[in-house]
Amino acid sequence: xxxxxxxxxxxxxxxxxxxxxxxxxxxxxxxxxxxxxxxxxxxxxxxxxxxxxxxxxxxxxxxxxxxxxxxxxxxxxxxxxxxxxxxxxxxxxxxxxxxxxxxxxxxxxxxxxxxxxxxxxxxxxxxxxxxxxxxxxxxxxxxxxxxxxxxxxxxxxxxxxxxxxxxxxxxxxxxxxxxxxxxxxxxxxxxxxxxxxxxxxxxxxxxxxxxxxxxxxxxxxxxxxxxxxxxxxxxxxxxxxxxxxxxxxxxxxxxxxxxxxxxxxxxxxxxxxxxxxxxxxxxxxxxxxxxxxxxxxxxxxxxxxxxxxxxxxxxxxxxxxxxxxxxxxxxxxxxxxxxxxxxxxxxxxxxxxxxxxxxxxxxxxxxxxxxxxxxxxxxxxxxxxxxxxxxxxxxxxxxxxxxxxxxxxxxxxxxxxxxxxxxxxxxxxxxxxxxxxxxxxxxxxxxxxxxxxxxxxxxxxxxxxxxxxxxxxxxxxxxxxxxxxxxxxxxxxxxxxxxxxxxxxxxxxxxxxxxxxxxxxxxxxxx
Numbered sequence: 153x154x155x156x157x158x159x160x161x162x163x164x165x166x167x168x169x170x171x172x173x174x175x176x177x178x179x180x181x182x183x184x185x186x187x188x189x190x191x192x193x194x195x196x197x198x199x200x201x202x203x204x205x206x207x208x209x210x211x212x213x214x215x216x217x218x219x220x221x222x223x224x225x226x227x228x229x230x231x232x233x234x235x236x237x238x239x240x241x242x243x244x245x246x247x248x249x250x251x252x253x254x255x256x257x258x259x260x261x262x263x264x265x266x267x268x269x270x271x272x273x274x275x276x277x278x279x280x281x282x283x284x285x286x287x288x289x290x291x292x293x294x295x296x297x298x299x300x301x302x303x304x305x306x307x308x309x310x311x312x313x314x315x316x317x318x319x320x321x322x323x324x325x326x327x328x329x330x331x332x333x334x335x336x337x338x339x340x341x342x343x344x345x346x347x348x349x350x351x352x353x354x355x356x357x358x359x360x361x362x363x364x365x366x367x368x369x370x371x372x373x374x375x376x377x378x379x380x381x382x383x384x385x386x387x388x389x390x391x392x393x394x395x396x397x398x399x400x401x402x403x404x405x406x407x408x409x410x411x412x413x414x415x416x417x418x419x420x421x422x423x424x425x426x427x428x429x430x431x432x433x434x435x436x437x438x439x440x441x442x443x444x445x446x447x448x449x450x451x452x453x454x455x456x457x458x459x460x461x462x463x464x465x466x467x468x469x470x471x472x473x474x475x476x477x478x479x480x481x482x483x484x485x486x487x488x489x490x491x492x493x494x495x496x497x498x499x500x501x502x503x504x505x506x507x508x509x510x511x512x513x514x515x516x517x518x519x520x521x522x523x524x525x526x527x528x529x530x531x532x533x534x535x536x537x538x539x540x541x542x543x544x545x546x547x548x549x550x551x552x553x554x555x556x557x558x559x560x561x562x563x564x565x566x567x568x569x570x571x572x573x574x575x576x577x578x579x580x581x582x583x584x585x586x587x588x589x590x591x592x593x594x595x596x597x598x599x600x601x602x603x604x605x606x607x608x609x610x611x612x613x614x615x616x617x618x619x620x621x622x623x624x625x626x627x628x629x630x631x632x633x634x635x636x637x638x639x640x641x642x643x644x645x646x647x648x649x650x651x652x653x654x655x656x657x658x659x660x661x662x663x664x665x666x667x668x669x670x671x672x673x674x675x676x677x678x679x
Contacts, residue, residue: 187676187678187679188389188390188676188677188678188679189390189414189660189676189677189678189679190390190391190392191390191391191392191393191394192390192392192393192394192414192415192672192675192677193394193396193412193413193414193415194215194393194394194395194396194413194414194415194416194670194672195395195396195397195398195404195407195408195413195415195416195418196212196215196216196395196396196397196416196418197212197397197401197404197418197536197537198212198397198534198536198537198564198565199212199358199359199397199565199566200212200213200216200362200565201213201565201566201569201570202341202342202343203216203217203221203345203353203362204336204341204342204343204345205217205218205222205323205324205326206278206279206282206283206323206324206325206326206342207282207323207340207341208341209322209323209596209602210565210569211587211669212395214322214324214669215395215417215669215670215672216362216364216395217326217345217347217353218324218326218382219349219382219386219671219673220349220350220351220364220393220672220673221262221345221347221349221351221352221353221364222324222326222327222328222345222347222348222349223237223238223326223327223347223348223349224237224238224318224319224324224325224326224327225237225238225239225242225253225272225276225318225325225327226239226242226315226318226319226325227319227381227382227383228316228319228320228381228382228383228590229380229381229382229383229384230380230381230667231380231381232316232320232381232494232590234315234316234318234319235319235374235383235384236373237373237383238255238256238259238267238272238327238348239253239254239255239256240254240255240256241253241254242254242315245310247310248310248311248312248622249306249307249308249309249310250304250305250306250307251304251305251314251315252298252302252303252304253272253302253303253304254301254302255267255268255269255272255301255302255303256371256373257301258371259348259371260348260369260370260371261328261329261346261347261348262346262347262348262352262353262367263329263346264369265329267327267329267348268300268301269297269298269299269300269301269302269303270297270330271327271328271329271330271333272295272303272327273295273296273297273303273330274328274330274333274334275325275326275327275328275330275333276294276295276303276305276325276327277294277295278333278336279323279324279325279326280294280295282323282340283321283323283325283599284599284600284601284602285317285321285323285593285594285595285596285598285599285615286317286321286323286325288593288612288615288616288619289311289313289314289317289593289616289619290305290307290311290314291307291308291309292308293305293306293307293308309620310620310622311619311620311622312622313591313593313619316590316591316594317591317593317594319382319383320589320590320591320594321589321594322586322587322589322594322596323596326347327347327348328342328346328347329346332344332346348370349367349370349386349673350366350367350370350372350386350387350388350673351364351365351366351367351388351390351393351673352364352365352366352367354392359397360396360397361394361395361396361397362394362395363392363393363394363395364392364393364394364395365391365392365393366388366390366391366392367388370386370388372385372386372387372388373385379663379674381667381671382667382671384674385674386673386674387674387676389674389675389676389677390676393672396413399536401418401419401420401423401538404416404418404419405419405423405426408427408433408656408658411658414657414658414661414677415655415656415657415658415661415664415670415672415675416655416656417653417654417655417666417669417670419654419655419656420477420478420538420539421477421478421479421481421482422478422479423656424479424482424654427656431659432658432659433656433657433658433659434656434657434658434659434661434664435654435655435656436654436655436656436657436664436665436666436670437652437653437654437655437666438652438653438665438666438667439484439491439492439493439588439650439651439652439653440587440588440651440652440653440666440667440668440669441585441586441587441650441651441652441653442489442491442585442586442587442588442647442649442650442651443473443476443539443540443543443583443584443585443647443648443649443651444583444584444585444586444597444645444646444647444648445463445467445531445547445581445582445583445645445646445648446581446582446583446584446597446603446604446644446645447460447463447580447581447604447643447644447645447646448576448579448580448581448582448603448604448605449604449605449606449607449608449644450576450605451576451577452530452576452577452579452580453521453523453527453529453580454579454580454581456521456522456523457641457642457643458517458520458521459517459518459521459523460642460643460644460646461517461521461641461643462514462517462518462520462521462523463514463581463643463646464505464506464508464639464643464646465505465508465510465513465514465517466508466509466510466511466514466550466551466554467507467508467509467547467550467646467648468507468509468550469485469506469507469509469646469647469648469649470485470507470509470649471509471546471550472543472546472547472648472649473485473543473648473649473651475542475543475545475546476539476540476542476543476546476651477539477651481652482651482652482654483649483650483651483652484649484650484652485507485649485650486500486503486506486649486650487500487502487503487505487506487507487639487647488500488635489592489595489635489638489647490588490589490592491588491650492650493588494588494589494590496624496628497591497592497628497631499631499632499635501632501633501635501636501639502635502636502637502638502639502640503639504639505639505640505643506639506647511553511554514554515554518556523556525555525556525557527556527557528557528558528559529551529556529557529558529559529580529581530558530559530561530578530579530580530581531544531547531548531558531559531560531561531579531580531581531582531583532561532563532568532571532572532578532579532581532582532583533560533561533562533568533582533583534562534563534564534565534568535562535563535564535565535568536564536565536568537565539651540583540584540585541562543583543648544560544562544583545560548560561578561579568582572603573603576603576605582603582604585651587668587669588668591618591619592615592618592631592634593615593618593619597644597645598611598615598644600612604644604645606644608642608644610634610637610642611634611637611638611642611644614630614631614633614634615634617630618630618631653666653669654666655670657675658677660677660678660679661675661676661677661678662675662676662677662678663675663676
C-alpha cells in the first residue's frame with residue numbers, strides 16, 4: 153500500500169515539470185504594439201562645438217539641446233507669449249521691478265537630484281553674467297532664493313520685458329544643477345549636460361553624431377496634445393534620438409531618400425522640388441533667418457565707421473541672397489532688423505541705406521575711410537555652411553569689381569567659432585544668421601560682449617532705455633530712431649535679407665515645425 157502511495161505522489165510531483173513542455177502551454181501576455189517609432193534620426197549641417205546653450209548660440213546646438221535636454225523658467229509659445237515651464241506661475245510688482253517665480257515641485261534633473269531654488273538662482277545668475285542683453289535689462293540685479301521653491305529678482309528700474317527675455321534670448325536661460333554651474337571652466341563653458349528635459353545626453357561620437365535617450369522620470373507640464381513654439385506638453389515619444397553630421401548637403405539628401413535620416417533643415421534650395429513633389433516626404437518652412445555681415449568693431453577695418461558705410465553703399469543684397477539660395481522664393485528683401493512677424497517693432501526706418509548697390513558712392517566712402525586698392529578686407533566664413541560661403545563669394549566679387557581686395561578666411565565651424573570669438577586680430581567681418589526675436593534688445597548682433605562687439609554708446613544706451621520704458625509707444629519711437637541711426641551712421645551689421653528656413657521630414661512624422669529653427673521635441677513618427 154505504501155509503495156502505491158509513493159508512486160502516486162511521485163507522479164503528481166512530476167506533472168508540473170512536464171507541463172512546461174505541453175503543446176497547451178499558457179501564452180505569455182501580449183504587449184501592445186508601439187504606435188510610434190522608438191528612434192529619431194536628424195541630419196545637421198555641422199557638428200556643434202558644445203551643447204552649453206547659455207554661451208553657444210549656434211543653431212545646431214540649440215536644435216539638439218533646447219527644450220529637450222534643457223528647460224527654462226519661462227518658454228515662448230508660437231505667438232511669442234511667455235508660458236510657465238519650470239515654474240507654476242510668477243508675480244510682477246506694480247512698478248515692474250520685482251519678479252517672483254514659484255517653482256514646480258518634484259522636478260528631477262537627469263542625475264536624479266530634485267530641482268530647487270538654489271539651482272535656479274545659480275543658473276539664472278550665470279545666464280545674466282554671460283548674456284550682455286540680459287545684463288542691459290536687469291542692471292546689477294541678480295536672482296535670490298526666497299525659499300526652497302521660490303526665487304526673486306529685484307531691479308533698480310522696472311521692465312515689462314523680463315519674461316520675454318528669459319523665454320526668447322538666443323543665449324538660453326536654461327536651468328542646471330547648481331554644482332554643474334559652478335563647475336564651468338575658465339572659459340565659462342559647461343561640459344556636463346544635465347537638465348530637466350524629456351531627453352538626456354548619452355553619447356557624443358566626435359564628428360559623427362550626438363545621441364540623446366529618453367528621461368524616464370520626466371514630468372511634462374500643460375495639457376497633453378497642447379504644444380506650440382517651445383512651450384507645452386512634451387510627449388517624449390522616442391527612446392533614442394540621434395543627430396548626425398554628414399558633412400555635406402548631397403549626403404544629407406541621399407540619406408533622407410534612403411531612410412537613413414528622418415528629418416533635416418540642412419538642404420539647399422536646389423533640392424526643394426525633389427522632396428516637395430514626393431508624397432513620401434513633408435516640407436516644413438517659415439521665414440526664420442536673418443543672414444548678415446557682422447563687422448568686427450573691436451579692431452581693424454571693421455572698427456572704421458566710414459568703411460562700414462562704404463560697404464553698405466557697395467553691396468547688392470539681392471545678388472548676395474540669390475547667390476546663396478538660387479531662387480527668389482527662398483528669401484525676402486527688407487531693411488528692418490526686426491522680422492515682419494514682429495509687427496510691434498517692425499520698421500523700415502533707414503531703408504534708403506539698405507541694398508544700395510552704388511559702387512560710385514562706395515568708392516568715395518572707401519577713400520574717406522582711407523581704404524585703398526592696396527588694402528585687403530578679410531572676411532571670415534565657415535565652410536560647413538554652403539549658404540554663408542556662397543554669400544562670401546558674392547561679396548568678394550562685388551569688391552573686386554571696383555578694384556578692392558577681399559580675402560576669404562574659410563574654416564570648419566569649430567575653428568570659425570574660435571577665431572570669431574577669440575582672435576579678432578585675424579579678420580574684419582564675418583557672416584552668420586539670426587533667428588527672429590520678440591524684442592530689439594534680444595538681437596545678439598547688438599550685444600557689446602558678443603563677437604562683433606557692438607559698443608556704440610548710443611546703441612547701448614537706447615537699448616537700455618527701451619528695456620525700462622513701460623510706455624510701448626515711447627519705446628517704439630526710440631527703436632525706430634535707433635534703426636535709422638544704425639543704417640545711416642553706425643552700421644554695426646549689414647543685413648542681407650530674410651531667408652525662408654525649410655526642412656524635410658518623412659511623411660510619417662507629425663509635430664515637427666519651424667519656429668526660429670527645427671522644433672522636433674514633441675514630434676513622433678507613426679508606425
